[in-house]
Amino acid sequence: xxxxxxxxxxxxxxxxxxxxxxxxxxxxxxxxxxxxxxxxxxxxxxxxxxxxxxxxxxxxxxxxxxxxxxxxxxxxxxxxxxxxxxxxxxxxxxxxxxxxxxxxxxxxxxxxxxxxxxxxxxxxxxxxxxxxxxxxxxxxxxxxxxxxxxxxxxxxxxxxxxxxxxxxxxxxxxxxxxxxxxxxxxxxxxxxxxxxxxxxxxxxxxxxxxxxxxxxxxxxxxxxxxxxxxxxxxxxxxxxxxxxxxxxxxxxxxxxxxxxxxxxxxxxxxxxxxxxxxxxxxxxxxxxxxxxxxxxxxxxxxxxxxxxxxxxxxxxxxxxxxxxxxxxxxxxxxxxxxxxxxxxxxxxxxxxxxxxxxxxxxxxx
Amino acid sequence: xxxxxxxxxxxxxxxxxxxxxxxxxxxxxxxxxxxxxxxxxxxxxxxxxxxxxxxxxxxxxxxxxxxxxxxxxxxxxxxxxxxxxxxxxxxxxxxxxxxxxxxxxxxxxxxxxxxxxxxxxxxxxxxxxxxxxxxxxxxxxxxxxxxxxxxxxxxxxxxxxxxxxxxxxxxxxxxxxxxxxxxxxxxxxxxxxxxxxxxxxxxxxxxxxxxxxxxxxxxxxxxxxxxxxxxxxxxxxxxxxxxxxxxxxxxxxxxxxxxxxxxxxxxxxxxxxxxxxxxxxxxxxxxxxxxxxxxxxxxxxxxxxxxxxxxxxxxxxxxxxxxxxxxxxxxxxxxxxxxxx
Numbered sequence: 001x002x003x004x005x006x007x008x009x010x011x012x013x014x015x016x017x018x019x020x021x022x023x024x025x026x027x028x029x030x031x032x033x034x035x036x037x038x039x040x041x042x043x044x045x046x047x048x049x050x051x052x053x054x055x056x057x058x059x060x061x062x063x064x065x066x067x068x069x070x071x072x073x074x075x076x077x078x079x080x081x082x083x084x085x086x087x088x089x090x091x092x093x094x095x096x097x098x099x100x101x102x103x104x105x106x107x108x109x110x111x112x113x114x115x116x117x118x119x120x121x122x123x124x125x126x127x128x129x130x131x132x133x134x135x136x137x138x139x140x141x142x143x144x145x146x147x148x149x150x151x152x153x154x155x156x157x158x159x160x161x162x163x164x165x166x167x168x169x170x171x172x173x174x175x176x177x178x179x180x181x182x183x184x185x186x187x188x189x190x191x192x193x194x195x196x197x198x199x200x201x202x203x204x205x206x207x208x209x210x211x212x213x214x215x216x217x218x219x220x221x222x223x224x225x226x227x228x229x230x231x232x233x234x235x236x237x238x239x240x241x242x243x244x245x246x247x248x249x250x251x252x253x254x255x256x257x258x259x260x261x262x263x264x265x266x267x268x269x270x271x272x273x274x275x276x277x278x279x280x281x282x283x284x285x286x287x288x289x290x291x292x293x294x295x296x297x298x299x300x301x302x303x304x305x306x307x308x309x310x311x312x313x314x315x316x317x318x319x320x321x322x323x324x325x326x327x328x329x330x331x332x333x334x335x336x337x338x339x340x341x342x343x344x345x346x347x348x349x350x351x352x353x354x355x356x357x358x359x360x361x362x363x364x365x
Numbered sequence: 366x367x368x369x370x371x372x373x374x375x376x377x378x379x380x381x382x383x384x385x386x387x388x389x390x391x392x393x394x395x396x397x398x399x400x401x402x403x404x405x406x407x408x409x410x411x412x413x414x415x416x417x418x419x420x421x422x423x424x425x426x427x428x429x430x431x432x433x434x435x436x437x438x439x440x441x442x443x444x445x446x447x448x449x450x451x452x453x454x455x456x457x458x459x460x461x462x463x464x465x466x467x468x469x470x471x472x473x474x475x476x477x478x479x480x481x482x483x484x485x486x487x488x489x490x491x492x493x494x495x496x497x498x499x500x501x502x503x504x505x506x507x508x509x510x511x512x513x514x515x516x517x518x519x520x521x522x523x524x525x526x527x528x529x530x531x532x533x534x535x536x537x538x539x540x541x542x543x544x545x546x547x548x549x550x551x552x553x554x555x556x557x558x559x560x561x562x563x564x565x566x567x568x569x570x571x572x573x574x575x576x577x578x579x580x581x582x583x584x585x586x587x588x589x590x591x592x593x594x595x596x597x598x599x600x601x602x603x604x605x606x607x608x609x610x611x612x613x614x615x616x617x618x619x620x621x622x623x624x625x626x627x628x629x630x631x632x633x634x635x636x637x638x639x640x641x642x643x644x645x646x647x648x649x650x651x652x653x654x655x656x657x658x659x660x661x662x663x664x665x666x667x668x669x670x671x672x673x674x675x676x677x678x679x680x681x682x683x684x685x686x687x688x689x690x691x692x693x694x695x696x697x698x699x700x701x702x703x704x705x706x
Contacts (some may be wrong), residue, residue, distance in 0.1 A: 039370050079656070094465055133426070244488075246616075249486055249489045249504075250504055252489055253489070253495070253498050253503065253504040254503065254504070255503070255504045255505060293600075293601045293604075293683070294601070295601055295605065296601060296604070296605065297605045299604050299606070299607070299608045299609065300604050300605075300609055300610035301608040301609070302607030302609050302610065303608055303612070303613055304609075304613075305609075307613050309613075309617050314613075315610075316610065316614060317610070317614055317617050320614055320617050320621075321616060321617050321621060322619070324621030324622065324625065327625065328621065328624065328625045328628065330628075331625065331629065332632060335629070335632050335633045336632065338556070339632070339633075339636050341556060341559035341560065342559060343558065343642075345558070345559040345560075345561075346642055346643075348561075350580045
């Protein structure tokens with residue numbers, strides 16, 4: 001919805017309506033002055049470099065967005081006269097969007113998180129391609145995240161991120177998560193569910209949600225929840241069995257070279273086990289395990305990876321576990337009884353000895 | 366003069382010495398410098414000589430006394446040690462050979478390392494597990510400590526098999542450790558005795574059913590733990606050879622048998638040798654291999670009888686029939702005192 005089909009009509013509508021729902025006629029007048037030029041469809045300017053700037057603004061977009069009560073110069077604050085002689089600076093959202101602002105912008109900690117994120121750091125280092133607020137949230141047509149029209153709405157996130165991250169977008173679209181999203185499944189994770197929103201960090205950063213030390217928790221947020229997983233026939237015990245495995249225990253104790261979820265399932269190219277493209281497909285298992293276990297052969301695929309010894313489906317391992325359980329309990333019970341009897345006998349003996357000696361002393365005295 | 370008799374150098378001794386020194390000095394001054402000296406000069410010479418000699422003489426005397434005292438103490442301690450050793454030799458019996466003690470020491474040191482580094486993996490959720498792993502230097506260190514313990518355990522296990530075959534002592538002891546029907550009967554009688562149904566305790570030989578159980582529990586544990594442990598250590602080769610199911614079985618068996626062995630050691634073995642009211646808090650038998658004769662007679666009466674008759678044969682002494690039931694006298698006969706009598 002980049003340009004309205006009826007710009008002129010909306011312009012008239014705005015003229016009629018503004019006076020009634022906007023406070024102060026001056027404000028409306030200022031916007032009208034801006035729109036004298038920027039309200040003309042096809043208004044553009046060619047720079048000396050040859051670059052063409054599309055300068056048409058559909059005023060209806062702003063009036064429908066969360067910023068409906070703002071006027072042009074609230075954000076384009078460096079425009080002090082009309083027409084403005086110079087090209088205005090890029091809008092700085094932090095003018096209002098900071099913690100403790102008094103103009104009614106939401107009070108969120110996220111504003112600071114951006115500065116520490118991979119995008120914010122890139123910007124600070126002078127990378128002109130680094131995304132700023134407008135690149136993800138849009139400029140005039142900004143909506144709350146829950147609104148389906150928002151660029152940062154759950155279903156639109158992949159396209160928004162994909163605008164820059166093209167290859168990963170393509171991989172994600174093919175994956176089980178991307179396909180689920182296309183089917184309209186709201187539980188399907190998008191980029192931000194795993195990577196975070198304003199706090200996106202490099203995977204190597206230990207504070208990142210996709211760091212080797214944190215990824216298990218990130219995946220567990222959905223994959224350990226029966227309520228979510230049972231809808232799609234995915235087992236939640238995969239998380240528990242991973243945590244019981246040597247990989248999981250090593251990861252828990254901070255040995256991050258041990259395999260985590262993404263080491264075997266990959267980050268973006270996640271497919272169901274029976275998909276031949278899947279890294280955990282039986283045919284691909286030797287290669288996947290071989291990354292860390294050199295020389296792994298087809299036998300690595302013989303037997304389950306996420307094995308739960310407490311479940312009958314584990315086959316012989318279940319019976320061995322059960323056998324040991326019985327053996328341990330019965331042995332310990334037997335030993336415990338033997339010890340108790342020994343102690344019982346000793347205490348009885350001691351009492352008898354004491355009694356005897358008392359009798360002897362009585363007789364003597 | 367015998368300085369050893371003096372336990373401490375006192376002020377009185379210093380006074381005595383000073384008086385003696387003064388007398389000697391004045392004697393010397395009078396005898397050796399008779400001519401040309403006035404009384405005042407004589408007096409001054411005496412004072413100078415006396416002051417320069419006094420300090421050193423007293424110090425030297427003290428030093429000598431101390432050295433004598435130290436020497437005396439050392440001799441007394443040695444005599445005491447010798448006496449204690451002698452009395453221990455009289456009151457205790459060498460029951461475990463150096464071979465057996467060394468095997469036991471290696472076994473329990475390795476087992477302790479393995480338990481401390483192994484259980485935190487099984488109970489990784491427990492806060493103590495995290496603490497132990499961090500305390501020992503992280504999972505990278507504990508896994509190698511575990512493997513170090515494993516190598517020690519394997520070596521002592523293999524050596525034990527060799528010991529049971531190649532050594533006369535090993536063959537004899539192993540034969541005595543084989544479970545027999547008598548052991549079941551003994552266990553029944555022991556329990557009956559505990560409950561008061563039986564009047565008599567069963568008579569044990571060198572190894573009671575309790576010790577046999579201990580031994581074979583360790584035997585079984587070693588076989589399971591070492592086999593499964595090496596399958597886990599060399600898991601790539603194990604899986605390539607036998608499939609992942611072999612690894613899964615090894616993992617389960619290693620984990621479960623590890624717990625069973627630990628509990629058996631803590632409950633059974635520790636009770637029998639440490640927490641048992643009679644033994645608490647434990648003896649040094651594992652170190653010197655000796656047990657008190659009294660305990661020997663009580664816990665291993667059959668072995669005791671054998672040992673007694675062997676002693677008699679060695680010393681060429683006839684054992685009076687009535688002393689067989691009187692261990693105190695029997696022991697006194699064993700002592701060197703009895704020999705000279």
